[in-house]
Amino acid sequence: MKNTLTILIIALVFTSCEKVVDLNYKSNQSKIIIEGNITNEAGPYFVKITKSISLEEAGPNPVIDDASVSISDNDGNSETLIPQGNGMYSTATLYGVEGRTYTLTVKAENQTYTAQSTMPQVVPFDSIKVEAITVFGDTEYNLIPIYIDPIEKGNNYRFVLSVNNKLVEQQFVQNDDVKNGVENTSFLSINDNDLKLVKGDFVSITMQCIDSTVALYYTALALMADSGPGGGTTPNNPPGNISNGALGLFSAHTVETKTATIP
């Protein structure tokens, strides 16, 4: 909500300018990045282990291929993942089931990292509603994911948006703190000034039902990126759910994808 306010005020009342500047960056210790996802679709599921690099370094992030990765659930199942190269490890037999709690254990570089995530019950994703609005003589489009939030409190959702098969690099999170137990009416608030939806654009949204620790991670990222009046919150490494100082996230979530074309 704040970002609409500032974009409109700034764009209208003054012409703000943008330019690329040279800054001195402080470098930091390279940290291990662990990315793990379990969904309610059929496997295999993947864990990716990389290392962070300094801001000025070119080239892809270095990968770790010699880690020992295992995932277990609270139903007695457990599996050691198979390295695929390029930092990827995959499952072969594990099933992602709603309601189960999954535990990830990674042993890499003589350190052990663990994480836990509980897959919520699925909330069906009905469709995408495209709302056309006229702002300053231009037609703009709002994308509203239609789903019915359950009566219980504590539901969290993440949306992954692609426009014309290109991923929009922004975190979209919704929850039932304000409106609970009803059909969603909040649109995805897109920050990118370069992204302008026009007639004929193909939009794809994947809705993930996520647990509260995963939601906190993505909400922290979203608040930092807020370009509203006064700027976002002070940037920091988002509060992830992996132990022992690893960055990254282990998420057990449901997925459902819907598409739409801007009419």
Next chain:
Amino acid sequence: MTSIKWIRKLLICILAGSFFPLLSHSQNLTVSGTVKQKLSGETLIGATVSVVEKPGVGITTNDYGFYSLSLPKGDYTIRVSYVGYKQELISVKLDSNITVDINLSDESSLQEVVISAKRDNDNLTKATMGTETLNMKMAAKIPVLFGEKDLVRTIQLMPGVKSNGEGTNGFSVRGGATDQNLIILDEAPVYNASHLLGMFSTFNSDAIKDATIIKGNSPAQFGGRLSSVLDVKMKEGNNKDYHVSGGIGLISSRVTVEGPIQKEKSSFIISGRRTYADLFLKLSPDFKDMSLYFYDLNAKANLEINSKNRIFFSGYFGKDDFAVSNLFGSKWGNSTGTLRWNSLLSSKLFSNTSFIYSNYDFNVGFNSDGNETNYNSHIKDLNLKQDFSLYANSKNTIRFGFNVIHHTITPTIAEGVDIESDKKSRKGLENAVYVSNSYKASSKFTLDYGLRFSSYSILGGDTYNIYDSGQFVQSIDLEKGEIGKTYFNLEPRISMNYRLNNTTSLKIGYARNIQNLHLMSNSTGGSPTDQWIGDSYNIKPEIADQVSLGFSKNFNDNSFELNAETYYKSLQHQIDYKDGADINTVPDIESELLFGKGKAYGLEILLKKKKGNFTGWIGYTLSKTERKIDGINNGQWYNAKQDRTHDLSVVGVYNLTSRWTLSGTFIYSTGNAVTFPTGKYVLNGMPIYQYGSRNADRMPATHRLDISATYQKPSKRKFQSSWNFGLYNVYGRENPYSISFKQNAENPQVIDAVQTSLFRWVPSITYNFKF
């Protein structure tokens, strides 16, 4: 910290025992009265009233222009002076208590209401520290954005006071946060003193008589905020003739009407200002469904009931409104009202009783899928304040009184279709009682000391949750009117002035300040959607202890003034938030709070040239402000975001001819402390940045030159007018507003730092008139 505790205990003992030897000699008689400006009848604050036959005996008029002097029976010549006015000498025969009211004539040749600086060498004689009074006449000539004279922007040109940046709300004093400034208009607190995201303040200079900023060492009658008091007083209105004055500018216009209700006894003033950018918008079909405006309305009336009693009523209403048809709308605004009663209980005892109302609220609404959702938050104060000034004898002026404020604070509540919210308003009672004395020990030594005893009570009508290290412990339900918990605090205040010689003085001061209201903010720069919260079971009153040392020297017969002051401030019970806390939607914001401490220290230097055709000042501040909060930055000290090492302001006003005045300001300041990425990685296909220590980086520096020229047209009978031309940011520097990090479009492996700036060259033209 232990040495500060020791100083406090010692002070409390001294203060308790020091009021005994203040009984005046029973043979002394009193001469008292009010000092006013001859042409308009406006009272003069801080005019010096002294006795020719008794050098060293003298007093300055109080906030209502009142003075009182105790002298033995005899014949005297009273001298009244105020910079910019002709000095008056009055012979009095003191054989009983007498009242002598004095009217001062304006020294300048223009028939204009001029309230200018105080006495020539106040900086050498008064014990007050860290205080700057704004010369409203000079402020009118200083160029600011869009040609609007703005007292808050001008105060930010003083050392120790920093703006938070272009396009942001608020200012920071001696490293304090934006909410640590008590901004009062005729004693009523103004909770958000900015319009349009900080580009203008809510003060219409045409209605303002006096503005003083006290940077932490406030006398005991002030309290409630840690870092500063910005005391703004409205004009009373001309009580002799009717006048209309105003100005028309590119962005906004203003008009003021003032005049007598009963000639020479009562007067009124009404002042209004409004932007009209939106009226132009309505002409275009594309933008006609957008509204963007703000307005201010100040009204004041004062009535003399009899020679000893006077009543004042002041009101302020202001609002910002920004809406895009029915899709999105936001409005915020303050309204304040003060009813005051001045009473002369005796020739030595002056009383002021105030009933104060203040309200601030904001509303943001938006429409999505046919559903409207509104976020609303507000704070309302009802305040009873009683102040007494006892002019005990020629060496002692005692002030004492009490203050009772009832706060109603409503956190951000969402409302709309299908929204259920159980958030409720919270109430708190903030009380204080104080006593202070201004003691002229000798012609060389003046001592101001006082003690304020304050409390904050958590009142019922809501449920309060208690957390321990972020974990919920228990819930307390308070019935309406029930008192849950009360915090008590003692706030000693002391400052001393030692006059080394005729042109030099040294000062030392200590003050403890308590703050019971706290502003919660999601953004680093402050926003109108920030919300206030009072003390609770988890939130303790914030405490600041400040020690300062000052040196003042005047040159060339008080035409140059050099003031240097150094301070060290220690802050307790400072508040910050956990990552990922959205203060507007989280069910209980207290579950997201983190606590710790802070410190700020610095050196401020101010060199002023006050006389001649060329006047102005150079202000420089070297400072640091840090915080240490449990749960942030691994519990290590980090720079507060408002930490800026260097801050320089150069202001010059030159009277070129009797008609033309030129002025310019140059500012330079180090960038804010910020957190830049220290690394990067990819997660789920999206680039994410790694961060290290908090606020260890700096935004690039900001510097800017503004110039303006004023042409005073020859006046025709009663009609006076002038033109003001200004250019903001003469060399068009792109000063940084924010920096964001993006992948380079051609080479995604390279990360670009993209800087956004707001204003380059902004010209302005304003036409001012008066009749």
